Amino acid sequence: MFYDRLRVAMIGTGRISDLHAIEYCQNPHAEIVALCDRDTESARSRASAWGVENARIVEDYRTILADPEIDLVEILLPHHLHCSVTLAAIEAGKVVSLQKPMCVDLAEADKVVEAAANARAPVKVFENFIFYPPVMKAKSLVDEGAIGTPLTIRIKSNPGRSQTAWNVPHAADAWRQERSQSGGGPLVFDDGHHKFALAWHFMGNPEEVHAFIGETQRQDGFCFDAPAMVSFRFPGNRMGNLEVVYSPELDIITRHYAQDDRVEITGTKGVMWINCGHGRLGDPPPLALYRDGELRTFHGMETGWEASFVHSTRHFIEALRSGTAPSLTAGEGRQVLRFALAAEESARTGKTVELR
Ligand SMILES: NC(=O)c1ccc[n+]([C@@H]2O[C@H](COP(=O)([O-])OP(=O)(O)OC[C@H]3O[C@@H](n4cnc5c(N)ncnc54)[C@H](O)[C@@H]3O)[C@@H](O)[C@H]2O)c1
DSSP states (O other), X not given: OOOSSEEEEEEXXXXXXXXXXXXXXXXXXXXXXEEXXXXXXXXXXXXXXXXXXXXXXXXXXXXXXXXXXXXXXXXXXXXXXXXXXXXXXXXXXXXXXXXXXXXXXXXXXXXXXXXXXXXXXXXXXXXXXXXXXXXXXXXXXXXXXXXSSEXXXXXXXXXXXXXXXXXXXXXXXXGGGOHHHHSSOIIIIITHHHHHHHHHHHHOOOSEEEEEEOOEEOTTSOXXXXXXXXXXXXXXXXXXXXXXXXXXXXXXXXXXXXXXXXXXXXXXXXXXXXXXXXXXXXSOOSEEEEETTEEEEEOSSOOSTHHHHHHHHHHHHHHHHHTOOOSSOHHHHHHHHHXXXXXXXXXXXXXXXXXX
């Protein structure tokens, strides 16, 4: 099927939907025609904020799925709803973009992978960090051999506080504190999906995962699964880790979540640093590369975190128009989910989880 102008419905118009709307509103090959949320006031106010006042406002997602005038559904719901809504959307023949993590466990993920394999329209798991411009530049440099063979990856998630962060409504926090709805902790599982996706993107599938996951309360009582230290081993004696630490008095520069993300990749002949993500500390170069005795810094690329959403969505629209694979495919989404779930399992059991 050739999509000249995709008719898009957002299912879930909560906190993150603002960043999903950007590219659909500016891309000539897409338009938002419906917004669905059980909180119709939220859907209505977003339609107005995005300049799509003529879009239909719908309370029940089944109304969206039954509408033949809708091509693509962007599923932005709490995690425990991902599987059932995605299966229904596939059954209805819609193109699906499903926010990460695709599901809360592998049994659900298997159902989605199977349904996607037999679907009439493409299915994508939405993972934006791999489309963050400094990450895309880093990946192309690594693929060109800039650091030689990558040997280790170190990823750091560092939430703090911020005067400039956006407002996260209580409702968006509430379901994240319920494991039956979130599937895991807010930093290691939910946000961690992005970090496991990065590790997977640069290093491939891990064969062993081990995690210590602690607990810290934010001032407002929200419980963080931090500090945490997750280690992973990849085939070929290559390794990595994810460190998550909440610094309550660390001021983060951001327009989104009060968090800084940093990545260091070490290869046989060079080292690369990606110095920002959700936010940043001061004004470091977004990307730096050391090799052959010289430090090279890279500037002039988009560093706003929203750019990762724009590029992820743009890639999907182009993939739909050219008939190429989305990124992530459902199978790839399952690989990242398996990685994230292994960390949760290791912390629970105190044992290394084998994924060979
Ligand atoms: N890619 C990223 O960086 C990123 C960042 C934040 C959130 N997310 C993901 O986006 C998704 C949504 O997260 P959020 O932070 O926007 O959450 P949120 O709680 O702000 O939004 C969820 C919305 O779903 C609506 N909803 C709940 N049940 C519903 C139902 N049965 N029918 C219709 N609407 C329903 C709620 O009213 C709410 O508006 C999650 O998968 C989350 O992991 C991704």
